[in-house]
Amino acid sequence: MSGVAFRFRSFAARPPRAPWIVAALAGEVAPMPFAGAATVDVCIIGGGFSGLWTALRLREQDAGLSIAVLEADRCGTGASGRNSGAAGHWWTRLPLLLKCLGREGAMAVIEASEAAVADIHDFAAQHGIECEARYERSVWAVTAPGRPGAWGPMFKAAESIGVTPPQRPVPAEEMRALYGTAPYFAGVMEARATRLNPAALARGLRRVALAQGIAVHESSPVTRVTSAPGHVLVQTALGQVRAGQVVLAANAWMAHLAPFRDEVMVLSSDMVATDPIPQVLAARGLLGRPGGTNSRMMLNYGGVTPAGQVYLGRGAGVLAFGARIGAAFEHAPAQLRQLAADFRHLYPELHDVKLPHGWGGPIDRSTTGMPQFGTLAADPRVHYALGYTGHGVGATALCGRVLASAVLGRQDRWHEVGALMARVRNGRYPPEPLRYLAASVVQGAVRRKETAERDGRKPWRLDAALAPLALATLPTKP
Ligand SMILES: Cc1cc2nc3c(=O)[nH]c(=O)nc-3n(C[C@H](O)[C@H](O)[C@H](O)COP(=O)(O)OP(=O)(O)OC[C@H]3O[C@@H](n4cnc5c(N)ncnc54)[C@H](O)[C@@H]3O)c2cc1C
Known part of the structure; x- marks a missing residue:
């Protein structure tokens, strides 16, 4: 030792x-x-x-x-x-788990992740922790026209080993009933996703x-x-x-x-929220709209609290050079402006509602996502x-x-x-300063590409070519 x-x-x-x-x-x-x-x-x-x-x-x-x-x-x-209090499992990681662990190992890990979520409900109930732990519908959606759903590889992997993920495809007419004219083009729904007040x-x-x-x-x-x-x-x-x-x-x-x-890099995730607006939500037909995420790399996640506070977040914001967590991980005005634009896009019905709350926090992004x-x-x-x-x-x-x-x-x-x-491994990140420089270039490309897609514009070709490198890693050291 x-x-x-x-x-x-x-x-x-x-x-x-x-x-x-x-x-x-x-x-x-x-x-x-x-x-x-x-x-x-x-x-x-x-x-x-x-x-x-x-x-x-x-x-x-x-x-x-x-x-x-x-x-x-x-x-x-x-x-x-x-x-944002969404307590999830690892079904989305099935393709990587399958590759690294085979069927039995992958399913053991996924079942453990599901058991952990059930544990939270049980523990909170047993000890009287009032954290609004609840089961809700959650939709994993496509919110840019013509884009594929990010769930494809998970369903393909599941089919290959004869298991069924907890999400089901949402037919087009149901999507329209849920989202009206908001830009939701396709989606899969989990009927009993856990949400709580973190x-x-x-x-x-x-x-x-x-x-x-x-x-x-x-x-x-x-x-x-x-x-x-x-x-x-x-x-x-x-x-x-x-x-x-x-x-x-x-x-x-x-x-x-x-x-x-070598295996973790730090980025921010940022969030905005309204004040509680239950009457506005009721009047504008938004009470039944499920929360969820979309299929972007800089993915949006959001929902509504039991008090009627609407929140939206976005991942992969501020990059931390050498994992230094500064003030921009608390409050980054540029990130919050971009996120507010996402909010206006995804909730057109709330175009006139103020977003008085905005904050960020650090994400410990691993090479495997786990x-x-x-x-x-x-x-x-x-x-x-x-x-x-x-x-x-x-x-x-x-x-x-x-x-x-x-x-x-x-x-x-x-x-x-x-x-x-x-045993779930997926290479390593490059050392600094290369990591920060490469991540900044690729992140800029992803942001421009996904903003163009959100706004119905064709992304630049170079941005489209660079964006997939966001998930690239170096081989693990021998
Ligand atoms: C904006 C945002 C939205 C997110 N949304 C979701 C979501 O909806 N669903 C989801 O599953 N996950 C989400 N996450 C991720 C999730 O919050 C974290 O993965 C999880 O909370 C990690 O818990 P933790 O205890 O490991 O870390 P933390 O809660 O960060 O705890 C680490 C603690 O260590 C303390 N600390 C730091 N330095 C020291 C020191 N030197 N000495 C002593 N203590 C120290 C910190 O103050 C902190 O309290 C989100 C994260 C952010 C930032």
């Missing part, structure tokens, strides 16, 4: 911008940072869904374990509280963790993690924790660390979860189970799922 010596970057606390974070934190007192010294069995770095689910699944299996969560800001103010879930998980004797320290950014004989030392500005084992769950904020930087839940070769006492690629609401619940088994050394179903996922 060679050991680890990680330095985390300095962490600036940020104002909560997502309206659901503002609501979830209302009335809570500012926390005291962790100070002094502590010794625990397990120290978890990061109090988002990954960290909290792992802490809770560990507690469930071992009531005697001492567990501390160190969170730089407030639990749920990272990606976990900022997202900030309410994160704060609820924190509440349950505290009630179960898990020490949760907020406003306590970790500065260093170092292997030592007999323990792993975790340092914060004002204190240090000696831990038997460590879980790295700081999402994009740890993507610069050596074990991860996360890895693993243990570092350099120190088997250090475990990690990273690479959700903007699809972590459901997957973090699976992370909790897989990493709890890793920490406890259990050879169970979750250990096997983690081992299968470790």
